[in-house]
Amino acid sequence: MNLSCRLAPALLLAAGLSVVLPAVHAAEDAAPAVKSDAVAEAYAALLERDYVYPEIGRRYAAAIRAGIAAGRYAPLAGDALATALEGDAQAVSPDGHLRVRPPAGAVAPGPVRRMMPDLVAIEQPGWIAPGIAFVRFNLFPDDAAVTAAAAKFMADHADARAVIFDIRTHRGGGIDQMDVIFPWLFDKPTRLVTMATRASVAETRGSPMDGAASMRPVAGAAGMATREHWATPNADARLRDAKVYVLTSSVTGSAAEHFALAMQHTRRATLVGAATAGANHFGGMEDLGGGFLAFIPVGRTYDPATGKDWEGGGVAPDIAVAPADALVRVLTDLGIGADDAKRLSDAHVPSAPMERRRGPQRVPAAAGSTSPGG
Template sequence: MRKIMQNAISPLSIIAALAAGTAFVATAARAAESGSACTTPAEDSADAAACKLAGMLERMFIYPETGARYAAVLREGVAQGRYVGPDREAAARAMTRDLQATSPDGHLRVFVPKEQPPAPAAQPRPDPAPDFPIIEQPGWIAPGIAYIRFNEFPYDPAVTQQANDFMAQHATARALIFDIRTHHGGGVEQMDAILPWLFAKPTRLLTMETSQATEDEFGSPVAGLASMRVIPDKTMARREHWVTPNDRTALRGAKVYLLTGPRTASAAEHFALAMKATHRATLVGEPTAGANHFGGQVDLPGGLVAFLPVGRTYDPATGKDWEGDGVAPDVAVPKEHALEWVLKDLGIDAAKARALSATHAPTLPMERRKRS
């Protein structure tokens, strides 16, 4: 979920994949043959990047058998020269294609970071400002009906305060609509500002886990958060996400709707599954992106960066997560018509609901992001 591996990581469950068989034996054999290619890669090259990433995936990926297959295909790519010659962008695309062809993952990718201008001497470089609005159109969309669109859950206390302020300013609402059709991820801080208004008793939401070895090396982005309860375990770093009600009771009986679609990803899917699993909201729209496995960015040689997934989030009642499949809506309608459906369900006449849906159409794409 968090975007930096320096601080990052969060939880996992080592359910060793049962798919070994001859395909994995063959992959392992090729890896052994090509392993020597990673002993002396050219320094600061794409091959060096592939070799470093192979080692990290082998040690830290959520499912060890899949991590070994990823490592094998990258080392094979080095041995066959697939990452030599192209520019950095082409090498990053080639590695990502190899990884996704081995086992699709909604987060795992290699890319070239955007260049940032140098910071003035002796001054820390600030995080780059997002090139899109984080929150859009918060307010009363109709009498008694509050609406807000989130495009991200950033690690930003100011946005967390905005989320809390929205809840306080609309504490008399009979219904709240959270539009996350263009929400591509982040952390849990804004969720932790919203959820205490909506629940009547302490409630377990979801479980997050990663290997203890990964957390020991990199730490956790949710360590220290009051909403994250540590579950002691010798091999796994596991935390349960809980909501504790605040003392404001007005919204506990309000109807809650989440608008979802194929661009709803990562932390937004965490929000969606938490609300669905606890039966506190109705999800309307299309299935979410299916990007469950979380982790953070790691710097690689050759000016490349990878997003390395190291953990997963899942429903503790079923043990299931949403990787690949997404979170299914309770009411399946085309994503473009999700808001219109909700407004009509709340008693707004069809013509007015259609007009309000048009004036509250997302400014960002609702389609799934395409990878090269």
């Protein structure tokens, strides 16, 4: 999830899918030859300094340095080296955002995954039935036009008796679109979630939450820069009593999970579908040298009431149904007949998958870039 591209380089979040900035591509194109052990040591140093949990960061670094000492990385290059570094870190402690990307042209043949699929940010906004507004978000990008479109959707549907947010295919992003949605839905200032960033990152490059009016600095754990995300009502009260539903799936990740948790724990929305992806930790792409890049998770987002986040387990729905059936369930709950609900659901099938792909996956160097999260 990109919360929200305000760093240099920006910190990003994207549901276990990293996002690469244009400046990173430029560095990659001109990357000099670097020994594999030097790449590995750069990775170890970044994990030790900046990883969201200092103790785990030290364990990651120790494992990578043990690999260096054993000569594990010296004979490797390209995708093989990226795979080894990522795998050795994940073996210490799994993290949905921890990724190592090889240089351009270094990906081995076989199953691959784009770092950020080519997704349209907003799909099918409008009235799905009389009095019921519907919109699908696939991303929360760092894009003023998308933010304006989200704001327009809310204003154009301010007379709705119910609003359905479909985030079953949402891969992450930032808070800009959330911050034009939430003011319509709450009747008083409301704390949504808490976000904590390693102080080592906040002190040297700023917090990813700096500059956002909805983010309030608060005292937090030692070694962390902590902010709370707040919703402040606007002057239009029409949607404050509207029913709100959020459709989720195992693809729903990162910034989308932030949105889902905020709506759920404030009891402003009902989540319908499957548990989300479980990709909590936000961070950013770092240069390891030789064209290698690593996504280093440097912070986490959590429920301020419990202190718990969704890393690994995801955000559980209030009503558990197969994601493909989630819209039918919501529409029937809103009084739409079963046949009409099925017809409307069939007309609003997402263009992207609602289930995570299984099996071996590598991140290709030629992945498309965007400015979103996580």
